[in-house]
Amino acid sequence: MADSEDDQVNSTRTSQFSITLPTVLCTPEPPDDDGVLLKTNSFLSSESKLSLPSNLGTPTSPLRLSSPLSLPTSPSPFMKSSPQTEARRSSESPQLPTSNQQNAKLINTGSATGNPRNKCALQPGHSLMDWIRLGNSGKDLTGVGGRIRPVTPQELATHNSESDAWLAIRGRVYNITHYLPYHPGGPEELMKGAGIDATQLFDKVHPWVNFDSLLAKCVVGPLRFNIPDSDELFDTSSSSPKSDRLREPSKTQELVRKSMENLANCITPVRKKITSRSEENVKSSPPSKIMQSLIQSSDLPVSISRRAAASPTKSAEKVDVPPLRYDWIQTSTKLTISVYTGALANPGGCARITEGILLIEVATNGWLRTLKLLPEAELEEPLQLRVYAESGKIDVIAQKADAHLWKGCGEVTLGVATRVASPRTVECRVVTSDVVTHDSVMLTVSPRSGPVVVPLGHHIRVHMKVAGSECIRSYTPVGEGWFPHEDASALRLAVKKYPNGCLSPHLTALKVGETVTLSGPYGSFQLNKLKAVKKIYFLAAGTGITPMLGLLNFMLSRSNLRCERAHLIFFNKTVDDILFKENFEEICKEDNRFVVTHVLSDAKSSWTGHRGRINLDLLHQILGKDPLKCGDQCTHFACICGPMEFTQTGLQLLKKCSMKDECIHAFMG
Numbered sequence: 001m002a003d004s005e006d007d008q009v010n011s012t013r014t015s016q017f018s019i020t021l022p023t024v025l026c027t028p029e030p031p032d033d034d035g036v037l038l039k040t041n042s043f044l045s046s047e048s049k050l051s052l053p054s055n056l057g058t059p060t061s062p063l064r065l066s067s068p069l070s071l072p073t074s075p076s077p078f079m080k081s082s083p084q085t086e087a088r089r090s091s092e093s094p095q096l097p098t099s100n101q102q103n104a105k106l107i108n109t110g111s112a113t114g115n116p117r118n119k120c121a122l123q124p125g126h127s128l129m130d131w132i133r134l135g136n137s138g139k140d141l142t143g144v145g146g147r148i149r150p151v152t153p154q155e156l157a158t159h160n161s162e163s164d165a166w167l168a169i170r171g172r173v174y175n176i177t178h179y180l181p182y183h184p185g186g187p188e189e190l191m192k193g194a195g196i197d198a199t200q201l202f203d204k205v206h207p208w209v210n211f212d213s214l215l216a217k218c219v220v221g222p223l224r225f226n227i228p229d230s231d232e233l234f235d236t237s238s239s240s241p242k243s244d245r246l247r248e249p250s251k252t253q254e255l256v257r258k259s260m261e262n263l264a265n266c267i268t269p270v271r272k273k274i275t276s277r278s279e280e281n282v283k284s285s286p287p288s289k290i291m292q293s294l295i296q297s298s299d300l301p302v303s304i305s306r307r308a309a310a311s312p313t314k315s316a317e318k319v320d321v322p323p324l325r326y327d328w329i330q331t332s333t334k335l336t337i338s339v340y341t342g343a344l345a346n347p348g349g350c351a352r353i354t355e356g357i358l359l360i361e362v363a364t365n366g367w368l369r370t371l372k373l374l375p376e377a378e379l380e381e382p383l384q385l386r387v388y389a390e391s392g393k394i395d396v397i398a399q400k401a402d403a404h405l406w407k408g409c410g411e412v413t414l415g416v417a418t419r420v421a422s423p424r425t426v427e428c429r430v431v432t433s434d435v436v437t438h439d440s441v442m443l444t445v446s447p448r449s450g451p452v453v454v455p456l457g458h459h460i461r462v463h464m465k466v467a468g469s470e471c472i473r474s475y476t477p478v479g480e481g482w483f484p485h486e487d488a489s490a491l492r493l494a495v496k497k498y499p500n501g502c503l504s505p506h507l508t509a510l511k512v513g514e515t516v517t518l519s520g521p522y523g524s525f526q527l528n529k530l531k532a533v534k535k536i537y538f539l540a541a542g543t544g545i546t547p548m549l550g551l552l553n554f555m556l557s558r559s560n561l562r563c564e565r566a567h568l569i570f571f572n573k574t575v576d577d578i579l580f581k582e583n584f585e586e587i588c589k590e591d592n593r594f595v596v597t598h599v600l601s602d603a604k605s606s607w608t609g610h611r612g613r614i615n616l617d618l619l620h621q622i623l624g625k626d627p628l629k630c631g632d633q634c635t636h637f638a639c640i641c642g643p644m645e646f647t648q649t650g651l652q653l654l655k656k657c658s659m660k661d662e663c664i665h666a667f668m669g
């Protein structure tokens with residue numbers, strides 16, 4: 001299926017790399033477009049069955065489900081399904097295809113950053129939308145009646161067949177039997193994790209995948225190790241009853257164990273318990289620091305610390321996430337509701353007015369919390385959403401229909417926190433499409449249902465049906481300040497056009513007023529990693545710059561801890577390919593903490609700057625020998641984003657420079 005440049009890119013690269021998907025992102029980089037050192041990596045050989053994350057938060061991936069025989073059946077916002085399609089869809093039952101069928105359908109797809117992918121076309125009736133539909137159908141996907149209960153490794157190990165498959169990730173056991181035919185990597189890949197703690201496997205392939213949302217309806221319960229003494233928890237030499245197939249806990253788990261134990265040590269037993277009613281009117285009190293930590297760690301294994309797991313209220317499974325705290329302020333024409341999610345919580349969210357009620361939804365760390373306001377008098381759209389990254393405050397600004405001062409804001413209902421069940425899908429209207437370089441446009445889209453906030457360093461996916469195939473590609477929205485536009489709530493996507501690409505020619509051809517569907521947000525970037533960072537390095541190639549923009553703004557505007565230096569090393573092919581060049585020049589002029597170094601792989605002879613692709617000598621030339629070395633107390637951080645080869649090479653180089661893993665974030669694509 002080499003009908004697009006994306007495919008061509010893939011085929012040229014398949015012999016070298018075999019990757020996965022991006023998480024954040026922008027647009028694909030053509031093979032030579034990014035100043036990347038193309039390097040054969042045995043880990044990523046053509047034989048290898050994909051192992052690397054590719055989606056981490058960066059520009060993205062075209063999820064091309066392009067076989068005409070295996071069209072996904074999710075309804076497209078752009079093409080109405082024919083009655084035949086509808087009829088076929090309704091007659092399709094989500095049964096597990098045989099492995100032969102699956103093999104026949106395997107199609108390599110391309111990623112936005114030009115990575116060959118091992119994604120396979122799904123059987124008809126097995127698209128993401130179909131999976132969401134199945135999840136909402138009321139069918140018991142847990143296989144145990146939906147009753148959460150602890151699972152031992154031994155019990156887990158017995159559920160390892162295609163007709164009965166369980167898997168554990170981050171301390172939680174999921175029944176994946178029904179998900180097998182919906183898994184974009186194919187059931188066989190997913191079966192590699194059956195019966196075991198598949199955390200490492202999962203993280204190797206696609207750490208960005210929001211598994212807990214996707215499998216929210218498949219939770220069997222926490223994974224419990226039957227280890228009598230917490231000292232033995234991770235003693236690999238002990239004859240603990242761990243299954244042979246269970247992996248030893250990772251370093252991360254060990255860290256988590258310690259932090260959970262610390263947490264358990266300092267939790268005070270007296271804590272207001274939120275009732276089990278789904279919603280209640282609450283006079284909210286600020287979440288304590290401990291509660292905040294619990295919220296932050298809510299994805300962490302609950303089974304690894306006996307102390308932490310001893311009390312149900314202390315386990316991640318049972319964490320009571322407090323409702324949102326809120327405040328309000330008014331002028332005669334506007335009402336502002338401020339919701340507080342916690343410092344550096346990096347919230348995502350949306351707001352809308354439905355039947356006179358203002359509904360605010362905020363997601364942090366996989367938890368969704370809501371605030372409903374029945375206003376004292378009528379409110380009108382448009383709404384505005386503003387996020388203050390440092391404090392985690394979100395302001396929702398609404399217009400009053402009649403200009404006067406209110407006595408109160410109205411009746412507020414705070415919803416109890418629920419797990420984010422699945423990515424949101426929003427239909428957006430194209431507001432503008434502006435040419436920004438010879439081959440890129442800035443597409444500004446406005447969500448129809450009201451403003452949407454994507455957390456910093458996270459991305460959305462654009463879904464389009466093109467010639468009967470669903471094309472999906474991820475983009476990191478370009479935040480405020482990088483491109484002039486009146487509508488602060490609109491999302492701006494930097495789209496690079498590939499003449500034979502799957503999605504970009506259609507996306508860049510969209511006219512003002514047309515619609516496009518986005519889903520998300522997706523991503524794994526945690527803003528609190530930057531809490532103590534004083535020096536930040538951004539290594540970006542091509543459209544891999546987009547996740548860096550918001551972070552750069554954030555770092556330079558911090559007042560709690562002043563950033564001392566932000567250095568962007570930006571790899572492109574030619575000067576004309578450099579996105580946001582003038583913006584960077586402006587910032588350099590205004591703020592001497594920011595430095596940008598351009599590196600071009602195909603520069604004209606007149607170019608006096610750095611040339612070539614990413615390599616150690618170049619980094620040393622630009623940064624000096626030692627600045628990246630991590631000391632005992634790390635106060636520096638590096639972000640890297642670009643095509644997979646670039647990111648992988650960059651990661652290796654940063655590690656060679658003695659940077660610790662925890663000081664690096666790769667937005668992989």
Ligand code: HEM
Nearest residue numbers: 019020021055117118119184185189190193198202211214
């Ligand atoms: C633990 C064993 C697993 C293995 C070995 C595995 C393997 C793979 C592979 C090889 C791909 C295709 C990679 C690509 O080219 O992008 C893939 C994609 C994917 N897998 Fe898995 N997978 C596993 C578990 C899971 C789980 C538990 C989920 C979530 C419920 C999941 C959800 C996905 C999704 C959503 C994609 C598409 C990725 C994207 O669009 O970014 N996988 N997987």
